[in-house]
Amino acid sequence: xxxxxxxxxxxxxxxxxxxxxxxxxxxxVLGVLILLSFSMSFIVNRFKLRNIGVExxxxxxxxxxxxxxxxxxLIITFILISYHLMAGxxxxxxxFWVIPAYSLSGMIIGFLQPGDIVNVGVYTTxxxxxxxxxxxxxxxxxxxPKYLIYATSNIIFxxxxxxxxxxxxxxxxx
Numbered sequence: 001x002x003x004x005x006x007x008x009x010x011x012x013x014x015x016x017x018x019x020x021x022x023x024x025x026x027x028x029v030l031g032v033l034i035l036l037s038f039s040m041s042f043i044v045n046r047f048k049l050r051n052i053g054v055e056x057x058x059x060x061x062x063x064x065x066x067x068x069x070x071x072x073x074l075i076i077t078f079i080l081i082s083y084h085l086m087a088g089x090x091x092x093x094x095x096f097w098v099i100p101a102y103s104l105s106g107m108i109i110g111f112l113q114p115g116d117i118v119n120v121g122v123y124t125t126x127x128x129x130x131x132x133x134x135x136x137x138x139x140x141x142x143x144x145p146k147y148l149i150y151a152t153s154n155i156i157f158x159x160x161x162x163x164x165x166x167x168x169x170x171x172x173x174x
Contacts, residue, residue: 008100026067029173030076033060037080041087050088051146053154057081058128059161059169061106062121067173070110077106097135117170121162125155 021028037056044050057080067075083100085095105124114120129151137144 022080026173029169030060030064030068033036033063033078033169034080038087039081041080042085044084045089051150053129053150053152054157055084055154057084057102058105058125058158059121059166060156062109062117062124062162062166063100063169063173065106065109066113066117066120066170068110070107071072073106073110074103078103093139094136098132101131103154117166118162121166122159125158125162127157 033056037060040054040056042062044052044054058082061073061077064076068076078099081099085091085098089097105128109120109124133144133147133151136147
């Protein structure tokens, strides 16, 4: 009798956890992605990989904009890109266009609510990198070759990321 009560209580707890996960799944997945983004930014700084365009900010910006709307996307993307830049030791005038480029992309996606995450992710990545390359070329032409290496690797990384995980993560978070 006592064993049955324990089993019933365990089943109740599991049912509550499953219900909470089903209801809060998007928030949980977004939280995991945010933690992964922070971790990746830390790793980029720790192993001096800052010239390689590896970041999860674009993925999180697109997913957040498509699922949680423009204002949540703006806030989360602003925090993530700011942390990414600071953790990687990126300080300079480019902060004035890099942070807005990422943050506004998440917000605009939230307003537009486009359909195909892979295309949106790839086009967003290209647009962010073209914008950042343009402003880098105007304000710091001597850094443009170094930035173009970053931009090219960032575009390749995000094309792979969105093609491999974009649809799966969108379904998981929605």
